Amino acid sequence: MNTIRLQRRLLAPALFIPFIALAQTPSSLDPIVVTASRVAQLESETLGDVSVVPNEKLREAGQQSLAEILAQEPGIAFYNSGGPQNTTGLFLRGNDASHTLVLIDGVRINSSNYGGVNWNAIDPATIERVEILRGAASSLYGSDAIGGVVNIITRKPAEDEPLKAYANAGYGSHNTFKSGAGFSGAADGWNYNLSTAVARSSGFDATQDYASDAYPDKDGYRQNSVAGALGYRWRQGQRFDFSLYNGYINGDFDAGQSHPAISQTRQQAYTLSSTNQLTDFWESVLRFGYAKEDGISYSGNFAPYEFGSLTRTYTWQNNLALDPDHSVSMLLERIEERPSGSMTFLSNRRNTQATGLVYRGRFGKHRIQASVRNDHISDYGSHATGGFAYELALTKAWQVGLAANTGFQAPSFNDLYAPGWGGFPPQSNPNLKPEKSRNIEAHIQYRQNGIELGLVAYQNKVDNLIVSTPRRLENVDSATLRGITATAAYQWDHTRMSAAADFLNPYDDSTGERLIRRARQTYRLNAEHRIEQWTLGVEFLYVGQRYDETFSQGRVHLGGYSLWNLTANATLTKNLSAQVRWNNITNKDYTDVYGYANPGSTVFVNLAWKM
Numbered sequence: 071m072n073t074i075r076l077q078r079r080l081l082a083p084a085l086f087i088p089f090i091a092l093a094q095t096p097s098s099l100d101p102i103v104v105t106a107s108r109v110a111q112l113e114s115e116t117l118g119d120v121s122v123v124p125n126e127k128l129r130e131a132g133q134q135s136l137a138e139i140l141a142q143e144p145g146i147a148f149y150n151s152g153g154p155q156n157t158t159g160l161f162l163r164g165n166d167a168s169h170t171l172v173l174i175d176g177v178r179i180n181s182s183n184y185g186g187v188n189w190n191a192i193d194p195a196t197i198e199r200v201e202i203l204r205g206a207a208s209s210l211y212g213s214d215a216i217g218g219v220v221n222i223i224t225r226k227p228a229e230d231e232p233l234k235a236y237a238n239a240g241y242g243s244h245n246t247f248k249s250g251a252g253f254s255g256a257a258d259g260w261n262y263n264l265s266t267a268v269a270r271s272s273g274f275d276a277t278q279d280y281a282s283d284a285y286p287d288k289d290g291y292r293q294n295s296v297a298g299a300l301g302y303r304w305r306q307g308q309r310f311d312f313s314l315y316n317g318y319i320n321g322d323f324d325a326g327q328s329h330p331a332i333s334q335t336r337q338q339a340y341t342l343s344s345t346n347q348l349t350d351f352w353e354s355v356l357r358f359g360y361a362k363e364d365g366i367s368y369s370g371n372f373a374p375y376e377f378g379s380l381t382r383t384y385t386w387q388n389n390l391a392l393d394p395d396h397s398v399s400m401l402l403e404r405i406e407e408r409p410s411g412s413m414t415f416l417s418n419r420r421n422t423q424a425t426g427l428v429y430r431g432r433f434g435k436h437r438i439q440a441s442v443r444n445d446h447i448s449d450y451g452s453h454a455t456g457g458f459a460y461e462l463a464l465t466k467a468w469q470v471g472l473a474a475n476t477g478f479q480a481p482s483f484n485d486l487y488a489p490g491w492g493g494f495p496p497q498s499n500p501n502l503k504p505e506k507s508r509n510i511e512a513h514i515q516y517r518q519n520g521i522e523l524g525l526v527a528y529q530n531k532v533d534n535l536i537v538s539t540p541r542r543l544e545n546v547d548s549a550t551l552r553g554i555t556a557t558a559a560y561q562w563d564h565t566r567m568s569a570a571a572d573f574l575n576p577y578d579d580s581t582g583e584r585l586i587r588r589a590r591q592t593y594r595l596n597a598e599h600r601i602e603q604w605t606l607g608v609e610f611l612y613v614g615q616r617y618d619e620t621f622s623q624g625r626v627h628l629g630g631y632s633l634w635n636l637t638a639n640a641t642l643t644k645n646l647s648a649q650v651r652w653n654n655i656t657n658k659d660y661t662d663v664y665g666y667a668n669p670g671s672t673v674f675v676n677l678a679w680k681m
Contacts, residue, residue: 100112100113100114101113101122101124101199103116103120103122103201104176104201104221105120105173105201105202105203105219105221106118106120106201106203107210107399107428107430107439107441108210108387108399108401108428109389109397109399109428109430114517117437117438117439117459117460117461117471117473118203118204118205118439118459118473119145119203119204119205119511119513119526119528119555120201120202120203120204121143121144121201121202122199122200122201122202123139123140123143123199123200123201123202124199125197125198125199125225127139128194128195128197128198128199128200129195129238129649129678130637130639130649130651130676131194131651132240132242132649132651132653132672132674132676133242133243133244133246133248133271133651133653133669133672133674134194134651134653135150135154135158135189135190135194136189136192136193136194136197136200136222137150137154137158137159137160137189138150138154139194139200140160140200140202140220141160142594142609142611143202144555144557144570144572144594145162145163145204145526145553145555145572146160146161146162146202147160147161147164147587147588147589147592147613148160148161148662149161149167149587149662149663150662150663150666150668151276151323151663151666152274152275152276152277152289152323152324152663152666152667152668153273153274153276153289153291153321153669154190154291154319154321155190155273155289155290155291155293155319155320155321155322155323155333156190156276156289156321156323156333156666157190158189158190159186159189160187160189160220161217161587161588162202162204162217162218162220163204163205163217163218163528163530163551163553163574164217164551164553164574164576164585164588165216165217165218165507165530165532165551166216166217166532166585167186167187168180168184168185168186168214168479168482169214169216169217169477169479169505169507169532170187170214170215170216170217170218170219170220171207171211171212171213171214171215171218171219171220172187172219172220172221172222173211173219173220173221173222174192174221174222174223174224174315174337174339174361175221175222175223175224175313175315175339175341176221176341176357176359177339177340177341177359177360177361177381177383178211178214178359178361178381178383178405179337179339179361179363179381180214181363181377181379181482182379182381182407182408182409182420182482182483183377183378183379183409183411183413183482183483183484184377184482184484185214185479185482185485188335188337188363188365190319190321190335191293191295191317191318191319191335191336191337191363192222192295192315192317192337193267193269193293193294193295193317195238195248195250195265195267195269195295196224196250196252196265196266196267196295196296196297196315196317197222197223197224197297198223198224198225198226199223200220200221200222200223201219201220201221201223202218202219202220202221203218203219203220203221204217204218204526204528205217205218205473205475205509205511205528205530206218206455206457206475206476206477206507206508206509206530207219207457207475207477208443208445208455208475208476208477208478209426209441209442209443209455209456209457209475209476210426210428210441210443210457212403212405212422212424212443212445212455213422213445213447213453213478213479213480213504214479214480215477216477216478216479216505216506216507216530216532217477217507217530222315224263224265224297224298224299224313224315225252225254225263225265225297225299226261226263226299226301226311226313227254227255227256227261227262227263227299228256228261229256229259229261229303230256230257231254231255231256231257231261232255232257233253233254233255233681234253234254234255234680234681235251235252235253235680235681236251236252236253236678236679236680236681237249237250237251237252237678237679237680238250238251238676238677238678238679239676239677240649240674240675240676240677241674241675242651242672242673242674242675243669243671243672243673243674244271244272244273244274244288244290244669244672245270245271245272245290246269246270246271246272246672246674247269247270247271248267248268248269248270248674248676249267249268249269250265250266250267250268251265251266252264252265252266253265259302259303259304260300260301260302260303261299261300261301261302262298262299262300262301263297263298263299263300264296264297264298265296265297265298266294266295266296266297267293267294267295267296268292268293268294269291269292269293269294270290270291270292270293271290271291272288272290273288273289273290273291273321273322274288274289274667274669274670275287275288275289275324275667276289276322276323276324276666276667277324277665277666277667278661278665278666278667280665281324281664281665281666282326282621282622282665283324283325283326283665284324284326284665285324285325285326285327285329285331287322287324287329288322289321289322289323289324290321290322291319291320291321291322292319292320292321293317293318293319293320293321294317294318295315295316295317295318296314296315296316297313297314297315297316298313298314299311299312299313299314300312300313306347307345307346307347307353308345308346308347309344309345310342310343310344310345311341311342311343311344311345312340312341312342312343313340313341314338314339314340314341315337315338315339315340316336316337316338317336317337317338318334318335318336318337319334319335320332320333320334321333321334325369325370327370328369328370328371328372329370330368330370331367331368331369331370332367332368333365333366333367333368334365334366334367335363335364335365336362336363336364336365337361337362337363338360338361338362338363339359339360339361339362340359340360340361341357341358341359341360342357342358343355343356343357343358344356344357350391351390351391351392352388352389352390352391353388353389353390353391354386354387354388354389355385355386355387355388355389356385356386357383357384357385357386357387358382358383358384358385359381359382359383359384359385360380360381360382360383361380361381361383362378362379362380362381363377363378363379363380364376364377364378365377365378365411373412374412375411375412376410376411376412377410377411377412377413378409378410378411379407379408379409379410379411379483380407380408380410381405381406381407381408382405382406383403383404383405383406384403384404384405385401385402385403386401386402386403387399387400387401387402388400388401395431395432395433396429396430396431396432397429397430397431398427398428398429398430399426399427399428400426400427401424401425401426401427401428401443402424402425403422403423403424403425403426404421404422404423404424405421405422405424406419406420406421406422407419407420407421407422407483409483413484413488413489414489415483415486415487415488415489416486416487416489416498416500417449417483417486417487417500418483418487419448420447420448420449420480420483421447421448422445422446422447422448422480423445423446424443424444424445424446425443425444426441426442426443426444427441427442427443428440428441429441435462435463435464436460436461436462436463437460437461437462437463438458438459438460438461439457439458439459440456440457440458440459441456441457441458441475442454442455442456442457443455443456445478447480447504449486449500450480450503450504453478453480453504453506455475455476455477455478456475456476457473457474457475457476458473458474458475459471459472459473459475460472460473466518467516467517467518468514468515468516469513469514469515469516470512470513470514470515471512471513471514471515472510472511472512473509473510473511473512473513474508474509474510474511475509476506476507476508476509477506477507477509478504478505478506478507479504479505479506480504481502481503481504481505481536484498485498485499485502485536485543486498486499486500486502487500496542497538497542497543498542498543499542499543499544502536502543502544502545503534503545504534505532505533505534505535505536505545506532506533506534507530507531507532507533508530508531508533509528509529509530509531510528510529511526511527511528511529512526512527512528513525513526513527520560520561520562521558521559521560522557522558522559522560523557523558524555524556524557524558525554525555525556525557526554526555526557527553527554528551528552528553528554528555529550529551529552529553530550530551531548531549531550531551532548532549532550532551533548534548535547535548535549547578547579547580548578548579548580549576549577549578549579549585550575550576550577550579551574551575551576551585552574552575552576553572553573553574553575553576554572554573555570555571555572555573556570556571557569557570557571558570564599564600564601565597565598565599565600566597566598567595567596567597567598568594568595568596568597569593569594569595569596570593570594571591571592571593571594572591572592572593573590573591574588574589574590574591574592575590576588583617583625584616584617586616586617586618586619586625587616587617587618587628587662587663588616589613589614589615589616589630590614590615591612591614592611592612592613592614593610593611593612594609594610594611594612595609595610596608596609596610598637603640603641603642604638604639604640604641605637605638605639605640606636606637606638607636607637607638607639608634608635608636608637609633609634609635609636609637610632610633610634610635611632611633611635612630612631612632612633613630613631613632613660614630615627615628615629615630616628616630618663618664620664620665626664628661628662628664629660631658631660632658633653633654633656633658633660634654634655634656635651635652635653635654635655636650636651636652636655637649637650637651637652638650645679645680645681646677646678646679647677647678648675648676648677648678649675649676649678650673650674650675650676651673651674651676652671652672652673653669653671653672653673653674654668654669654670654671654672655671656671657670657671
């Protein structure tokens with residue numbers, strides 16, 4: 071591939087004539103986020119490229135998977151191998167799918183086996199919100215946060231919240247049925263929540279006719295999930311909390327004539343924490359996190375293939391409020407990783423001991439955040455990372471800022487210890503080093519009178535990339551990801567509009583070729599208007615051309631595409647509402663992965679009730 075330079079156009083003319091867009095609408099309340107600095111902050115007070123996907127957007131997503139919903143946010147793209155039940159990956163600012171740390175209620179769920187995430191087992195119906203932190207963040211969270219962090223948060227009711235109950239049911243294209251129910255509340259120091267969801271779909275043919283593993287059938291799925299929380303404040307500033315998430319999906323995939331082909335995946339995450347205000351300025355948070363993945367695949371007459379891993383995390387975080395403008399967080403953390411499954415690894419355990427320090431300060435119009443962390447990983451030794459962010463308030467409306475941070479990812483157990491397969495020698499290499507990154511970025515932002523404008527420019531240099539050589543896996547590659555994200559939103563009366571444009575130049579340093587499945591340009595446009603009890607919306611997405619790699623043909627071209635979606639939400643009564651979502655109204659034929667299909671034009675109708 072030839073080196074492809076980042077285009078200098080910052081705004082697509084047709085898209086940005088009216089305005090330029092932030093992901094959050096200016097009319098919404100300033101949400102509280104915890105991911106950007108490991109403590110609760112207003113989103114407007116965070117330092118970094120942060121956005122929140124609210125509960126309303128998750129509830130009204132229809133048939134869309136969580137990865138599809140997140141890909142509507144600036145700086146995010148996804149790929150899918152023929153339906154929500156199949157292999158799915160997320161590119162955060164163009165970084166590799168395994169280079170994003172994913173948390174559920176603060177518990178890491180990245181697979182120890184292969185480094186990725188079981189997106190197909192996470193149902194948006196049981197999620198309260200999703201926080202997205204773009205840019206390397208290993209100085210806050212350790213391994214895997216090369217491209218950023220996605221924190222999936224289940225519902226936690228506020229104190230003294232009356233009992234609420236809710237339910238929904240919907241039906242749509244490909245014989246897809248989804249339903250859910252739950253309740254939540256808080257009183258007398260207790261807070262509680264329980265939500266469940268199920269989904270069934272006949273699906274569509276996951277592969278194109280020309281794919282090597284094509285099989286002419288429909289590939290459906292069955293999915294269910296449950297999320298819950300229970301907390302008790304036994305004294306002012308003293309509380310215990312427990313949360314759980316358990317998601318499962320059973321889906322079909324194509325494997326040529328090896329039929330039937332079925333994959334089952336379960337993702338679990340549990341947390342238990344104690345938050346204690348020890349003094350007026352000292353808060354202690356003790357947390358235990360437990361994450362477990364289990365999967366099994368059946369393909370024709372072949373023996374089933376199983377995979378799994380569990381991760382236990384022990385965290386003690388001490389937050390010290392030095393004064394109203396300065397605070398420090400000190401962290402001690404232990405992470406235990408244990409792989410399992412059909413593959414017998416040459417080593418089946420890894421432990422990490424970590425210490426960290428985060429400082430947050432305000433000096434008049436100046437704000438800074440500095441963080442350092444050291445992760446001592448068994449079999450590797452220590453890996454230190456750091457981050458620094460600065461922001462200046464030029465006026466009440468205008469802010470400018472700079473940030474620099476480093477990240478790393480420890481090799482997976484597959485990379486390090488996988489045995490040979492089918493009589494072939496192992497490709498794994500126990501001497502692999504962690505992949506590491508250096509990220510720098512700058513931003514300018516405007517917020518006032520219902521208008522929000524933003525511009526972020528960034529570069530992430532990733533070294534020690536693990537690639538396959540004729541002999542085995544080696545740390546011999548590097549990549550550079552440069553990009554610009556322009557965002558804006560405007561609201562007046564009952565209408566709001568938002569847009570975003572991503573310009574990305576991700577390339578392999580050794581060859582100059584663009585990284586696979588990444589587009590250089592992505593444009594998004596959203597408009598919504600309320601007429602009495604109706605809220606009508608239109609969404610537009612343009613994804614530029616991309617490339618993919620195949621075993622038989624080498625590098626292949628994937629064409630760009632444009633998608634239009636229509637939405638409608640009707641308030642029928644005080645307790646009852648209806649939502650309609652029509653995706654890909656022009657029935658555009660496109661692909662994210664060579665040889666794999668997408669669902670085409672789909673319609674989903676949902677009826678929701680709340681008490």
